[in-house]
Amino acid sequence: MMQTTVDEALVKVSGVDKIFKRGSEVIHVLGGLDLEIPTGEFLALMGPSGSGKSTLLNLVGGLDRPSEGSVEVGGHRIDRLPGRKLAAWRARHVGLVFQFYNLMPVLTAQKNVELPLLLTSLSRAERKKRAALALDIVGLTHRAGHYPRQLSGGEQQRTGIARAIVTDPTLLLCDEPTGDLDRKAGDEVLELLQALNREQGKTIIMVTHDQHAAERASRTLYLNKGQLSTEPVD
Numbered sequence: 001m002m003q004t005t006v007d008e009a010l011v012k013v014s015g016v017d018k019i020f021k022r023g024s025e026v027i028h029v030l031g032g033l034d035l036e037i038p039t040g041e042f043l044a045l046m047g048p049s050g051s052g053k054s055t056l057l058n059l060v061g062g063l064d065r066p067s068e069g070s071v072e073v074g075g076h077r078i079d080r081l082p083g084r085k086l087a088a089w090r091a092r093h094v095g096l097v098f099q100f101y102n103l104m105p106v107l108t109a110q111k112n113v114e115l116p117l118l119l120t121s122l123s124r125a126e127r128k129k130r131a132a133l134a135l136d137i138v139g140l141t142h143r144a145g146h147y148p149r150q151l152s153g154g155e156q157q158r159t160g161i162a163r164a165i166v167t168d169p170t171l172l173l174c175d176e177p178t179g180d181l182d183r184k185a186g187d188e189v190l191e192l193l194q195a196l197n198r199e200q201g202k203t204i205i206m207v208t209h210d211q212h213a214a215e216r217a218s219r220t221l222y223l224n225k226g227q228l229s230t231e232p233v234d
């Protein structure tokens with residue numbers, strides 16, 4: 001895992017602009033945005049649809065690049081990494097949790113969790129061992145041999161979380177992780193994320209529209225018109 005000093009933020013976003021072009025139209029999503037996230041924080045990002053929450057998440061995870069400004073993770077300028085090196089960095093340091101799970105329907109829970117490990121040099125036995133450990137952490141050992149269609153929504157999301165943590169990533173990025181779940185299943189997922197943050201020290205950034213979900217985080221920031229604030233904007 002990338003090392004940072006006690007006073008150094010794990011994530012530093014500095015002066016970031018993000019512009020998208022749609023035909024002749026230029027859309028400014030983020031403008032001169034600054035953000036620091038210390039190691040071990042559980043941060044919730046809230047804001048109206050289209051405010052740039054997922055865009056910011058993608059920039060921090062190396063899934064996209066800023067139009068201007070810099071993105072550092074663990075002291076490394078990921079916005080400057082060439083494509084192949086960025087992909088390798090992302091595979092090692094970023095775990096992604098999606099709203100709609102993104103599980104492969106033809107693979108069991110065990111095999112779905114193993115997928116990120118196929119990019120490593122681990123043996124088949126070691127991949128199986130690590131996937132089993134990740135499933136145990138999320139409480140799904142007994143469902144390892146089941147296919148996504150045989151799992152509840154909450155179980156599918158917990159499988160997705162197991163897949164996200166199987167490489168022991170530096171960052172866990174969650175985009176609306178409870179958005180497709182009922183309250184009970186959503187609470188179980190949020191409790192799991194809290195446990196990963198509290199007991200394993202995982203640094204988590206969660207995009208959510210749900211104030212109930214945001215309350216589980218240690219800090220909440222609101223994104224509106226390309227800028228962050230500590231208070232919601234009407």
